Amino acid sequence: MLPRFLLADNSQDTPGTIFVVHTTAPRFIVEADIDDFWNNQVIHWIDGEPGDEDLIAGLIEEAEEFLESEFENEELLDEDE
8 A cells, every 4th residue: 555645756857846646535746846845836636626625725734744754854864874
């Protein structure tokens, strides 16, 4: 089973851009600048955009929390080296 969120990038075609992929319904991809993820987002809906604005806001917040946690974990790993 896939994790609920995945990180993706494509440094050749879109340098400086990071993607957070939500793998469960409603599936979507958040595309944003790696340095300004929280203010510059484009949401790509795979399963179609749900009509519930509260659901959308909650999912985006979870994606942001996931990315923040991944960045913090990366910083901890860098400190160990």
